[in-house]
Amino acid sequence: MIPAQFDYVVPATLAEAVSLLSQHQDEAKILAGGHSLIPAMKLRLAQPQLLIDIGRIKDLSYIREEGSEIRIGAMTTHYQIESNARLKQICPMLPACAAQIGDVQVRNRGTIGGSLAHADPAADWPAAIIALNAEMVVVNGKGQRVIKADDFFVDMLTTALDANEILSEIRIPAPAGNFGQSYLKVPQPASGFAVVGVAVHLTRDAAGACEAASVAVTGVTSKAYRASAVEAALKGKALDDATIRDAASHATDGVDANGDIYASADYRRHLASVYTRRAIEAAAK
Amino acid sequence: MKIEGTHELYARRQRVYEVLTDPAVLKRCIPGCESLEKTGENSYRATLKAGVGTIKGIFTGSVELEDLRPPAHYRMTVSGKGQPGFLKGSGDIDLDERDGLTVVSYTGDVQIGGTIANVGQRMIQGAVKMMASQFFTAIEAEAKVEADETPPKHGFFRTALRWLSGKLRRMFRGKRSNPS
Ligand SMILES: Cc1cc2nc3c(=O)[nH]c(=O)nc-3n(C[C@H](O)[C@H](O)[C@H](O)COP(=O)(O)OP(=O)(O)OC[C@H]3O[C@@H](n4cnc5c(N)ncnc54)[C@H](O)[C@@H]3O)c2cc1C
Numbered sequence: 001m002i003p004a005q006f007d008y009v010v011p012a013t014l015a016e017a018v019s020l021l022s023q024h025q026d027e028a029k030i031l032a033g034g035h036s037l038i039p040a041m042k043l044r045l046a047q048p049q050l051l052i053d054i055g056r057i058k059d060l061s062y063i064r065e066e067g068s069e070i071r072i073g074a075m076t077t078h079y080q081i082e083s084n085a086r087l088k089q090i091c092p093m094l095p096a097c098a099a100q101i102g103d104v105q106v107r108n109r110g111t112i113g114g115s116l117a118h119a120d121p122a123a124d125w126p127a128a129i130i131a132l133n134a135e136m137v138v139v140n141g142k143g144q145r146v147i148k149a150d151d152f153f154v155d156m157l158t159t160a161l162d163a164n165e166i167l168s169e170i171r172i173p174a175p176a177g178n179f180g181q182s183y184l185k186v187p188q189p190a191s192g193f194a195v196v197g198v199a200v201h202l203t204r205d206a207a208g209a210c211e212a213a214s215v216a217v218t219g220v221t222s223k224a225y226r227a228s229a230v231e232a233a234l235k236g237k238a239l240d241d242a243t244i245r246d247a248a249s250h251a252t253d254g255v256d257a258n259g260d261i262y263a264s265a266d267y268r269r270h271l272a273s274v275y276t277r278r279a280i281e282a283a284a285k
Numbered sequence: 286m287k288i289e290g291t292h293e294l295y296a297r298r299q300r301v302y303e304v305l306t307d308p309a310v311l312k313r314c315i316p317g318c319e320s321l322e323k324t325g326e327n328s329y330r331a332t333l334k335a336g337v338g339t340i341k342g343i344f345t346g347s348v349e350l351e352d353l354r355p356p357a358h359y360r361m362t363v364s365g366k367g368q369p370g371f372l373k374g375s376g377d378i379d380l381d382e383r384d385g386l387t388v389v390s391y392t393g394d395v396q397i398g399g400t401i402a403n404v405g406q407r408m409i410q411g412a413v414k415m416m417a418s419q420f421f422t423a424i425e426a427e428a429k430v431e432a433d434e435t436p437p438k439h440g441f442f443r444t445a446l447r448w449l450s451g452k453l454r455r456m457f458r459g460k461r462s463n464p465s
Contacts, residue, residue, distance in 0.1 A: 029339065037339065043400050045340045045369050119338065121411055156411040157338025188407070222411035258410040265410075 003041035007050045013057060014139055014168060020052050022141050022164040030054055030166060032075060032114030035106050060113075060168065063087060070094075070172040074113025082107060090174060093181035093199060097128040100185055102192040113167045116152070119159045119223065121258070122193040126153055126224030128183055129170065130216035131199035137169040144168070156222040177211070179203045182282035184275050185219070188262060194219035195263050196271040198251070198279040202234065210234045210284075213247075215276065220257050220268050229253040230276055239284040248277035288376070288413050289392040292421035296428035298380050301387040302356035304427045305378070313439055314423035316416045319343075327353065333365070337412050342369035342401065356380055361393075370399025387428075389421065 008031075011017040021028055029048035031037060032055065040046040054060060060075035063084050070091055072081065081087060082098035101107055101115075101124050115125040116136065126149075134149045138161060147160050154160055161167060175181070185197035202213040213234040218224035229250035237243045251272040259265035294301055304310040308329055312321040317334040324330050327350040334343050346365020353359045362375040376393020397409055405412075426437045 039404075040339055043369070043404060045336075045342060045400065045405070047341075122407060155337070155415050156408060157340060158415075193407070222415060256414070258407075258414075260407040260410065262407065 001042045003038075004044060004047045006041070006048055008053065009050065010053045010056050014054075014060065014166065017052055017054050017057060018139055018141055018164070018166055020050075021166065024050050024052075025163045028052055030117070032117075033077065033109040033111045034114075035102075035110040036114060036118045036120065054166065061111075065090075065174065068174050068176070070174050072112060072170045072172070074117075074167045074169060075111050076113070078102075078107035078110050078112065078115075079104075081112060091132070091172065091181070093128055093132065093183050093201060094172075096181070097124050097183040097199065100124060100183065100187070100197075106192070112170060116170070117159060117161060117167050119153055119157050120193065121156050121222050121224075122188070122195070122197075122219045123224070124183070124185060124194055124197050124218060127194075127197050127199040127216040127218035129172075130224055130226050131201045131214045132172045132175075133214060134170050134172045136167055137171060138165045139168045140165045146171075150226060153223040153225075158223075175201065175203075177203045178205075180283040180285065182279045184279045184282065186271055186275060196220055196268055196275050198272070198275045200276075200279040200283040202239075202280070202283050204239070204284075207238075209236065209238045211236075213280075215251075215280070217251060217255075217272055217276065220252060220272050221255050222258065225255060227251050227253075227276065230280075234280070239280070244277055244280045244284070248273045248280060251276040286395055286397065286409065287392070288374075288395055288410070289390070290414065290417055291388055291390040292418065292425075293383075294387045294389060294421065294425040294428060295385075296387055296425055298382045298387040299356045300431070301389065301424070301428045302380055304424055305380075305389075306350060306353065306355075306359065310424070310427050314420055314427060316419045317341075321348075327351065331365070335416065337408075337415055340405070340408075342367050344369075344372070346372070363395075366399075368400075369405075370397060370401035372397045391417075 027049040031051040031053040060073045062073040064071045078098040078101045082095050087094045112125055115123050130149045136147045136152050138145050152160050181201045183199045185194040188195050197218040199216045203211040205211045213231045215227040215230045217227050230247045233247035252269045257265035257268045308321050312318050319332040319334055321329050321331045329348045332345045344365040344367035349362045351360045358379050360377050364373045374393055374395030376391050378391045381388040423439050
């Protein structure tokens with residue numbers, strides 16, 4: 001449980017961090033909360049030669065409202081999101097998701113940016129971020145670019161981030177209208193990671209019917225995904241039992257589920273539809 | 286653990302079989318393959334730098350091909366170990382011709398142990414699928430080139446592009462009468 005040797009640098013600015021990363025690319029890793037990277041290094045499943053700690057960069061940890069957006073700095077910890085009173089009012093899915101990650105220690109150190117950049121197939125944030133139609137602001141040597149959540153997760157542990165890019169901010173359209181949200185998961189009993197996790201954001205029209213729904217699922221396959229068939233089955237419909245049940249039955253349509261010793265692929269598919277139903281019910285309350 | 290999958294390759298079956306059993310091609314196509322040496326008739330020694338994302342490890346091991354029935358079938362046995370753990374397994378590879386495509390299906394059993402199995406259990410199946418699709422995308426590109434031509438180049442971007450264009454082609458295939 002001792003990592004291989006590595007160098008450690010603590011840049012003071014994002015620009016400095018980006019330039020260090022561009023110089024070292026494949027040998028270097030950004031260190032955020034360290035709660036995914038350090039365990040992997042201790043097991044020698046990852047052996048970066050250089051750690052670039054972005055924890056001392058000012059102004060990478062914040063929760064702000066700007067215009068019609070909620071902006072969260074990449075270094076914001078799960079706990080800061082969980083405990084933010086304003087978010088509980090304006091976008092309750094964010095604190096609800098944060099509160100269900102790991103344990104207190106993990107939430108105190110782990111960051112939303114680290115979780116998204118790591119793209120663990122069972123991480124919670126990716127589902128929430130897709131369901132909220134968020135955008136990732138990414139900084140590189142040439143400036144910055146914005147990547148939509150739907151395009152950000154490429155495959156297992158693989159995102160649209162280039163090797164010389166740093167995720168700096170997550171932008172979430174502030175929920176408007178008559179909306180409801182929920183994030184529900186089945187935690188793996190040992191790690192807390194999602195065996196299945198479902199994020200739902202829906203808006204309702206004057207009559208109470210579903211105007212639009214945004215549903216994303218994590219834990220089932222190699223990356224979190226948007227459950228488009230569920231969304232389509234809810235759109236424009238009254239949110240009654242039969243509609244919700246039918247919509248939830250499409251939770252894994254077209255998805256190649258993965259299994260492990262803890263949960264087979266079939267069991268995951270089953271859980272996904274049960275939890276999709278419950279998450280829609282919770283958001284529709 | 287059982288692994289299985291099918292991949293559709295736009296190439297002739299005979300040619301797919303040739304490249305799948307050609308060590309020089311395998312060395313180019315196996316994700317992270319650093320060396321592949323022949324140690325006997327149909328047996329090889331390989332070094333792989335395998336992994337996904339942040340998680341990587343170096344494995345060395347042996348590969349044996351048996352029950353070779355060109356161009357339809359062979360059996361492959363692999364065994365390897367490395368710092369992150371060990372892996373042992375064997376599987377059957379079948380090649381079918383369908384509508385001008387070659388459908389490669391594999392089924393097998395692998396045992397994985399050590400660190401990777403203890404902490405990475407939940408990711409093994411995903412990692413296997415990801416590496417298999419990278420491998421077959423590279424194999425498809427090789428098989429499209431005839432034996433006496435220069436082999437194609439592989440690299441993350443080329444492979445990713447090929448994978449994407451393959452996906453698109455497959456999506457629209459229903460509308461095309463004559464796949465090439
Ligand atoms: C016991 C335990 C239980 C856990 N349970 C859960 C759980 O239930 N649900 C869950 O979702 N997660 C869980 N986690 C993971 C936890 O949330 C991690 O903290 C998180 O996934 C990674 O965030 P981090 O800030 O620790 O990133 P780090 O570990 O520092 O980094 C992770 C990876 O992302 C890269 N990276 C980090 N920040 C950036 C950035 N801004 N730009 C570019 N690249 C970056 C790093 O280089 C590294 O490759 C658990 C972890 C532990 C140890």
